[in-house]
Amino acid sequence: MGLDKLDLAIIALYLAGITLFGLRFRKRHRSLRDYFLAGRDIPWWAIALSIVAAETSTLTIISIPGLAYDTNFTFLQVVMGYVVGRIVISFVLLPHYFRGDLYTAYELIERRFGHGLRSLTAGLFLFTRAAAEGVRVYAVSIVVAIAVGTGQVASIAIITLLTLIYTFEGGLAAVIWTDVVQTAIYVGGTLVGLWTMVQLTPGGWTAVHLAAGAAGKLQVLDFTPTIRLPYTFWAGVIGGTFFTLASHGTDQLIVQRLLAARNQKQSAAALISSGFAVLFQFALFLLVGVMLWSYYRVPSAAFGKPDRIYPTFIVTHMPHGISGLLIAAILAAAMSNLSAALNALSSSSIMDFYLRLRPQTEERTRMRLSRLSTFVWALILFGLAVLSLHKAGRVVEVGLQIASVAYGALLGVFLLGVLTRKANEPGAMVGLVFGFAIELYLWLWTGVSWTWWVLIGTIATFTTGYLASLVVASQE
Secondary structure, three states, X not given: OOOOHHHHHHHHHHHHHHHHHHHOOOOOOOOHHHHHHHHHOEOHHHHHHHHHHHOOOHHHHHHHHHHHHHOOXXXXXXXXXXXXXXXXXXXXXXXXXXXXXXXXXXXXHHHHOOHHHHHHHHHHHHHHHHHHHHHHHHHHHHHHHHHOOOOHHHHHHHHHHHHHHHHHHHHHHHHHHHHHHHHHHHHHHHHHHHHHHHHHOOOHHHHHHHHXXXXXXXXXXXXXXXXXXXXXXXXXXXXXXXXXXXXXXXXXXXXXXXXXXXXXXXXXXXXXXXXXXXXXHHHHHHHHHHHHHHHHOOOHHHHOOHHHHHHHHHHHHOOOOHHHHHHHHHHHHHHHHHHHHHHHHHHHHHHHHHHHHOOOOOHHHHHHHHHHHHHHHHHHHHHHHHHHHHOOOOHHHHHHHHHHHHHHHHHHHHHHHHHOOOOOHHHHHHHHHHHHHHHHHHHHHOOOOHHHHHHHHHHHHHHHHHHHHHHHHXXX
């Protein structure tokens, strides 16, 4: 059926509207505190929705349904770990972030160990976040190319440019408040799409439930004792917990939002409530995948890639108007995630590197360089997204794998800092390098599933770092 003028008008209206809305915040910052932390005056519920948006990309919306199409609901076991991890962070790491006036997660590392390890951890964040984000931005091209017919490179360029405009001008305040709007759009759009799919499926929900149940599509728990399957109960809950400890406790993308809260209590409320919102959200996207399977009943290979199934259904089977709304919803998730990455990458670049070397820089120059850094990172992410065009498989898993490669090493260093007193900077550096090497080995040369990588990397980093610290101390 394809999109018509009404659909394209809805998409264009959304893109113009969200960009103009983000620009409303351009005059609200006069300092780096305003630009990178929104003046630390954001209510907890807005931060919670922004956290949800920051970890929800086009990858999530198109690839999770593709995952459910091929499998079932067992991915929810990982999301259960996401909730547990948030609770642990609120007790273990958040108190340390609110002792002092921190702008980035890696300032905590310098305060505990020294500037050398701060640079190393911040550099690792910049490298892996950019790589993972490039894959996420690439996912946008799948949707836009199917929906509008533009080339994949042109699709990436359009979304990157529009997101850059309001992120460049409005800083974190623009990012968070556009996230709130975009979360409402993509969750609401998904609910409308789900209702429409039920109406289009012969026999409605009853037929879907019976067929999906008989095919094992509604299975949530899997207690298989293996480390080669990513979505078992043990890999999901334990692995998901450690993944979240790293992604929400050491990654500037999320920590920056936590630091924008008015106080530690509100920050914890935002973090924990976002976990339950994400659990609902992933269940929603998995249900979309099961509905798609019930409708098509053909192998996902018939679509080329599993990630193409949901966008194809939207464009070819959804009524006009609703299909435009759903494409706009997917773009909303893409833009919110990209804006979060741009601001986080910029804040770490300026605070963890430039200003540490030139702390006397005037505030006006700091602001100019912060915007310039945002622009440069947009170019880098655009380039990485273009390089990802030929990546096969479900892109959501590719993104999670790239992030997992560094998370264990980062989390191990942070835990060395907050849980021990004997760990020192040289020992922690040895631990970080060793842990990162272990995770690279797991990724490239073993069959161990990605859900275990962060746990293994954390243990390797923590143990090696602690022992190396004792050796260094004994030689002094």
